[in-house]
Amino acid sequence: MTMSLYIYAITGSGHPLRLTGLRAVGGGSGAPRAVTAGPLACVVSPAPPELRPKRRDLAAHQEVQERLMTDGAVLPMRFGMLAPDDAAVTAALDDGRAEYVRRLEELRATTEFNLKAARSQDDLLREVLTESGEARRLNERTRDGGGSYADRVALGELVARQLDARQRLLAEQVVGRLSEMARDTVVASPAGDDFLNASFLVEQGRAEEFSRAAGQLAQGYGEGYDFRLRGPLPPYSFVA
Known part of the structure; x- marks a missing residue:
């Protein structure tokens, strides 16, 4: 059975994506990683079996986003957003490509x-x-x-x-x-x-x-x- 994915943020595929050492929401063994599609990337990790807004998970969610923000424009997702698998993430990035690219440009260095x-x-x-x-x-x-x-x-x-x-x-x-x-x-x-x-x-x-x-x-x-x-x-x- 394929494990669903927890979504942190969307950014450009050229973003440095310094994800090493970051905790994942849920505290599982899977670390945050990127799923790329053309000019875009989505940072994800394996979704925990039970997702609740615990303090440690809220902190992990924000830490990933803050690390990404230090290196470039980011579209941060609200806590709790999930996707079924990599293919669904890629499809979503492709479908919204023009809008995501536009918004990233607007948010650059802000x-x-x-x-x-x-x-x-x-x-x-x-x-x-x-x-x-x-x-x-x-x-x-x-x-x-x-x-x-x-x-x-x-x-x-x-x-x-x-x-x-x-x-x-x-x-x-x-x-x-x-x-x-x-x-x-x-x-x-x-x-x-x-x-x-x-x-x-x-x-x-x-x-x-x-x-x-x-x-x-x-x-x-x-x-x-x-x-x-x-x-x-x-x-x-x-x-x-």
């Missing part, structure tokens, strides 16, 4: 930075109540259980709209300032208390400059804000 940001909800609420006369009036009316049910509903709806609008504006301001230093930008839906989840495709030669600028931007917003920058990363967000 890296990804991801920025997430949150703001203290108490701090934001104080701002709303300070700057919105209507919100302040409704808040005073409903304080200590006063006011009508309609007043409380109106206050809740008004504050929710204000919070959403202000956080959207904050996100646009941050993205606008950092996008000037990026080749491309992808904005995803933020989760939890975050108002921002954005990924920036940055030329490798500007990586330190971008990281420094993001840090200075965060300091400029001051207390009440929480900025988290990750990178350099494989350009996951810019593969599709």
